[in-house]
Amino acid sequence: MKTKWKQFSVLPGFSLTLGFTIFYLSLFVLLPLSAVFLKTATMDWGALWAAVTDPRVLASYKLSFGAACIAALMNVVFGLLVAWVLVRYSFPGKRVIDGLVDLPFALPTAVAGIALTAIYSENGLVGHYLQSLGIKVAFTPLGIIVALTFIGLPFVVRTVQPVLEDLDTHVEEAAASLGATGWQTFRRVILPELYPALLTGFALAFARALGEYGSVVFISGNMPMYTEITPLLIMSKLEQFDYAGATALAAVMLLASFVLLLFINLIQWRTGRRYAVKG
Numbered sequence: 001m002k003t004k005w006k007q008f009s010v011l012p013g014f015s016l017t018l019g020f021t022i023f024y025l026s027l028f029v030l031l032p033l034s035a036v037f038l039k040t041a042t043m044d045w046g047a048l049w050a051a052v053t054d055p056r057v058l059a060s061y062k063l064s065f066g067a068a069c070i071a072a073l074m075n076v077v078f079g080l081l082v083a084w085v086l087v088r089y090s091f092p093g094k095r096v097i098d099g100l101v102d103l104p105f106a107l108p109t110a111v112a113g114i115a116l117t118a119i120y121s122e123n124g125l126v127g128h129y130l131q132s133l134g135i136k137v138a139f140t141p142l143g144i145i146v147a148l149t150f151i152g153l154p155f156v157v158r159t160v161q162p163v164l165e166d167l168d169t170h171v172e173e174a175a176a177s178l179g180a181t182g183w184q185t186f187r188r189v190i191l192p193e194l195y196p197a198l199l200t201g202f203a204l205a206f207a208r209a210l211g212e213y214g215s216v217v218f219i220s221g222n223m224p225m226y227t228e229i230t231p232l233l234i235m236s237k238l239e240q241f242d243y244a245g246a247t248a249l250a251a252v253m254l255l256a257s258f259v260l261l262l263f264i265n266l267i268q269w270r271t272g273r274r275y276a277v278k279g
Helices: 016-042 044-052 053-087 095-100 109-120 126-130 139-164 169-177 182-211 214-219 230-239 243-278
Strands: none
Touching: 016 243, 044 243, 053 095, 053 139, 053 182, 053 230, 053 243, 095 139, 109 126, 109 214, 139 182, 139 214, 169 182, 182 214, 182 243, 214 230, 230 243
């Protein structure tokens, strides 16, 4: 009896598609990333260590990773709320709000930065009232978090929304009929189903915020040791023709981002596997 290994497909076979996949990833992902490390390798160890551990650079690391993490966590909370409202309720203007969620995707980052700076500056529409309360947003780390939250919200909403749409509401009704409170139903019934999607949304929002430049450069004020992000330092070194120093900072950001995203993906994989076993 002959075993049928090949299956009909409208696309080319496995070997050809795999070849195209490797070629595409090598050309547009692996080669540019490897160029960063190859350029960095031209520096001697002392110069490399001095470039990546300069106090000004360390301050930019702390600000970039800290603001990106805070913004991603905020987007997890508010992105879940937005997705919940869009999925579970019907109200006038729902399609308009649903479309506005994708606005940060299409809006040029420079335009977003200028708009946020105008709104949250001391004389801005919102910043004027916040200033009277002693809260300054523009040209502070808080302004950077606001900008990163703005550009990262759609990643969480669009990741969680399909999962909520597929979630069976009868399970929630069954939990309520068994005496579970609203919080217990959310924590033990809904949240386990949403947890992998929330982790994915967090990872996407974090990665997007970590590499953001256009919207942050306007609202941050770019003050060294205070509101200067690492991408701005990389651009400054490129403008000074310090390509080795710029690629050294880029290599550090790449390695740190890879480790963090790998850790998040491992948590997501273990969580999904645990829930699959329980199911």
